[in-house]
């Protein structure tokens with residue numbers, strides 16, 4: 540009798556986990572950052588850098604062997620004119636419209652979008 544109750548309990552728990560799984564409770568979406576609550580004070584090292592590090596540094600970071608294009612991990616190059624696109628800058632202070640980094644992140648155009656769609660980042 541006790542064994543039956545145990546088996547039924549385990550089945551119920553497994554069904555619960557299965558239901559949670561299929562309903563997306565364990566699904567980590569790319570849009571998770573956008574649903575995070577904004578902190579009162581945004582700190583570059585604590586809030587921004589981890590996002591860039593996870594999504595951009597593979598190709599725009601410190602590893603010269605993997606880098607493709609400009610460095611986003613250094614303040615100097617993040618604010619300097621892009622060699623591939625003269626007259627354009629990765630980040631222009633207080634001007635998201637002129638900041639290629641922002642434009643690339645929010646773009647729907649797969650040719651402009653960063654990280655590149657095929658990177659699965």
Ligand code: HEC
Nearest residue numbers: 594595597598607608621623624639640643653654655658
């Ligand atoms: C898988 C590699 C890869 C990742 C990851 C990646 N990029 Fe790029 N990025 C590239 C390559 C390659 C280029 C240069 C060629 C091009 O313009 O498409 C580039 C160019 C750029 C440019 C310059 C575009 C121009 O017009 O000169 C910006 C801005 C940029 N990336 C921002 C980002 C940001 C921000 C992230 C993270 C959110 C990111 N990239 C992640 C590969 C990557």
